Amino acid sequence: MKVAIYPGSFDPITSGHLNIIQRAANIFDKLIVCVMVNAGKNPMFTLEERVDLIRRVTKDIPNLEIHCSNQLLAEFAREQGSCVIVKGLRAVSDFENEFQMALINRKINPDLDTMFLTADKEYLYMSSSVVKELGSYGANLSDFLPKEIIPDFQRKLGK
Ligand code: ADP
Numbered sequence: 587m588k589v590a591i592y593p594g595s596f597d598p599i600t601s602g603h604l605n606i607i608q609r610a611a612n613i614f615d616k617l618i619v620c621v622m623v624n625a626g627k628n629p630m631f632t633l634e635e636r637v638d639l640i641r642r643v644t645k646d647i648p649n650l651e652i653h654c655s656n657q658l659l660a661e662f663a664r665e666q667g668s669c670v671i672v673k674g675l676r677a678v679s680d681f682e683n684e685f686q687m688a689l690i691n692r693k694i695n696p697d698l699d700t701m702f703l704t705a706d707k708e709y710l711y712m713s714s715s716v717v718k719e720l721g722s723y724g725a726n727l728s729d730f731l732p733k734e735i736i737p738d739f740q741r742k743l744g745k
Contacts, residue, residue, distance in 0.1 A: 593620045593671065594619075594620075595636075596621050596640055599639050600709075601709060601729070604643055604644070609703055620659070621633060621640070
């Protein structure tokens with residue numbers, strides 16, 4: 587069984603993330619979305635909230651599991667019996683960092699490959715931080731966030 591892991595902060599999950607999840611779930615037997623604990627970031631949503639938002643917008647994808655982890659990704663992958671990490675690439679600016687991460691992960695776990703899916707063109711410019719900034723100005727978010735979670739996002743913003 588081919589198991590892939592799609593890691594990220596998902597703070598919150600955007601339509602761009604969801605697009606990658608749907609495409610990767612079609613490629614692999616099982617996809618694990620892993621919400622990573624990143625001490626360097628000050629998240630808007632707690633880990634549990636982020637997992638819950640992902641669960642709600644992916645409920646129709648049968649071969650998907652949602653986990654969270656504060657481990658090294660390469661170790662988490664080994665534990666889950668996965669040999670592929672899926673990443674989304676939006677622009678050349680994503681590439682340098684992702685290339686470095688892919689090499690480091692492979693160094694730690696030589697069985698681990700990283701597969702890059704290019705963002706679909708309507709999501710190229712989208713990131714959780716851009717969505718948060720737009721939200722703080724009261725912009726319409728229907729092109730950016732799955733519609734089921736827009737009320738949660740607005741509640742967080744106090745709008
Ligand atoms: P962000 O950069 O939005 O904070 P994350 O850290 O949650 O995102 O990113 C998790 C993964 O999803 C990364 O591989 C990132 O490149 C990818 N990703 C984020 N937004 C998009 C998008 N709009 N289209 C494709 N991939 C994306």
